[in-house]
Amino acid sequence: MSSRDEILGRVRHNQPPPRSLPAVPGFDAAAGSEVERFKAALSRMGGKIAAAPPQGDLGLFVRALFPEAKVICSATPEVAGSRSLDAVRSPAELSDVDVGVVRAVYGVAETGSVWLTESEFKVNSLGFLAQHLVVLLDPARIVGNLHHAYRERAQFDARYGVFMTGPSATADIEGVLIHGAQGIRTLTVILRARD
Numbered sequence: 001m002s003s004r005d006e007i008l009g010r011v012r013h014n015q016p017p018p019r020s021l022p023a024v025p026g027f028d029a030a031a032g033s034e035v036e037r038f039k040a041a042l043s044r045m046g047g048k049i050a051a052a053p054p055q056g057d058l059g060l061f062v063r064a065l066f067p068e069a070k071v072i073c074s075a076t077p078e079v080a081g082s083r084s085l086d087a088v089r090s091p092a093e094l095s096d097v098d099v100g101v102v103r104a105v106y107g108v109a110e111t112g113s114v115w116l117t118e119s120e121f122k123v124n125s126l127g128f129l130a131q132h133l134v135v136l137l138d139p140a141r142i143v144g145n146l147h148h149a150y151r152e153r154a155q156f157d158a159r160y161g162v163f164m165t166g167p168s169a170t171a172d173i174e175g176v177l178i179h180g181a182q183g184i185r186t187l188t189v190i191l192r193a194r195d
Helices: 003-013 034-044 058-065 146-151
Strands: 048-050 072-074 099-103 106-108 113-117 132-137 161-164 169-171 177-179 186-191
Touching: 034 048, 034 106, 034 186, 058 072, 058 132, 058 186, 106 146, 113 132
Parallel strands: 048 186, 072 099, 099 132, 132 186
Antiparallel strands: 106 113, 113 161, 169 177
């Protein structure tokens, strides 16, 4: 028996018995509407809320938000883009996308974040190479805080996922805030239930 095996054997033999993890409280102290808290947190992080028309074509609405956009790439059937993600063979092919459109799994009121996975992006680089990202979010799918988000099954079923909270931003020594320095320049959330 090698020294390594002997040491590992002693460690295994002297481990304390397993015990279940403690219950984590929900920390539900915040009052107010989850939707209003989400809007306020998103705004603090530089994101925008766009009030979708109750009826009507979301594609036309997105085009009206970004009239200068030449390439719109949508990962959701609710908005028709000008470029199909099915034809993308390399993530770098999305480098000229003006507007990317995705639907979030859920949002977090505490932080103004949206949870997106490879299933929502279809091609992960859509969320980072596009100039502007539009996220469709069902208001009924906004959870109170990150503790509630952790209880959602979605993040455990995905190989890749990300909480996005506002656009990319950086600040230099003088405190000048720049949006879009390393990624999307704007993040716009449209609160609308799934069609």
